[in-house]
Amino acid sequence: MKLNEKFVITINRELGSGGRTIGRKLAEKLGVPFYDKALIKALQDMYHLDEAEIEKLKGRSHSWWAEFKRTLTLGYQYNEAYYRANTSIEPDALTTDEIFKNEQEILKAIAKDESCVVAGRSGFFVFRNHPNRMSILIQASMDFRVKRVAHKQNISPEEARKIIDKVDKMRENYVNKYTKTSRYDTRNYDLVIMADGKTEDEIVDTILHFIGPKKTDSFAYL
Numbered sequence: 311m312k313l314n315e316k317f318v319i320t321i322n323r324e325l326g327s328g329g330r331t332i333g334r335k336l337a338e339k340l341g342v343p344f345y346d347k348a349l350i351k352a353l354q355d356m357y358h359l360d361e362a363e364i365e366k367l368k369g370r371s372h373s374w375w376a377e378f379k380r381t382l383t384l385g386y387q388y389n390e391a392y393y394r395a396n397t398s399i400e401p402d403a404l405t406t407d408e409i410f411k412n413e414q415e416i417l418k419a420i421a422k423d424e425s426c427v428v429a430g431r432s433g434f435f436v437f438r439n440h441p442n443r444m445s446i447l448i449q450a451s452m453d454f455r456v457k458r459v460a461h462k463q464n465i466s467p468e469e470a471r472k473i474i475d476k477v478d479k480m481r482e483n484y485v486n487k488y489t490k491t492s493r494y495d496t497r498n499y500d501l502v503i504m505a506d507g508k509t510e511d512e513i514v515d516t517i518l519h520f521i522g523p524k525k526t527d528s529f530a531y532l
Contacts, residue, residue, distance in 0.1 A: 311521050313340070317442045318421040319521075320433030322493055325477045326455025326470075327505045327515070329448035330429050335514045337427035346429040410488050434498045435489040444521060445498060448513070450505040485502060 311317055315318035319336065323329020328338055330346060414436050420426055421440060428437075434445040450458075452474070460470040485493040496502055501520055 311444045312442055313521065316421070317425045317441050317444070318433075318437050318440055318471050319427045319517075320437055320443065320445045321427065321429045321448060322432075322434060322446070322499070323429065323448040324450060324455060324488075325474050325481075326457075326459040327448045327450040328428060328510050329505075331356060332448055332505075332510050332513050333427050333429040335510055336517055340427070342425040342427060343420075344427045344429070345417070345431075347431055348373065421432070432485055432493075435485075437493070444500045446517065447493075447496070447499045448505055449502065456507045493526045 311319075319333075319340075321329055321333040321336075323332070324342060333346070334344045413431055417428060417431060417433070417436050421428075421437060421443075434447075437443045437445070452471075455474055456467050456470045459465070459474060460467050463470065463473070465473075482493060485491065491498060501517065505513060508516075
């Protein structure tokens, strides 16, 4: 992956692994935007980016995302309040084929216009043919995940485990339905990292080292 050209880094993660925070911190280090489910959904809901509107924007410009973004007077903070209010640890159980198609169009337009880090949304599949991309999976042991979710949500370990089991099943069903593969299939990724025993910043540094100028194209499991 070449950092001096437009790139996209996708991060799939297990709930409780810290993957979303890692993605955000990685984006900050690289100086690029960070996108995930809540932000994409906010775009769709706030600006009515359904299939018809996307096609209209695409028809007006070769880079409709750049044109659309120029109309947002508040830049990347335009949906901060909405984003906070709509962030959820659970995937959207009401995702439809049309919503998935719209998400793909939005994500592809974003990556065409600018470098970015994308968490979830089956990014490894959406960008599988992108000429300058890297796909990462962040995993962790169940004990690590339970402790993190319990602490973050201020709930018991038993409640945390139930949430994790539910989200794992929903996310796997989502990925299988729309990509015909498993999110646990390591062939979908360039790099797989176990979060146990590592801080979020240490994992970010590991990723930055991996994508440095001496990186080879070989798969790695860290």
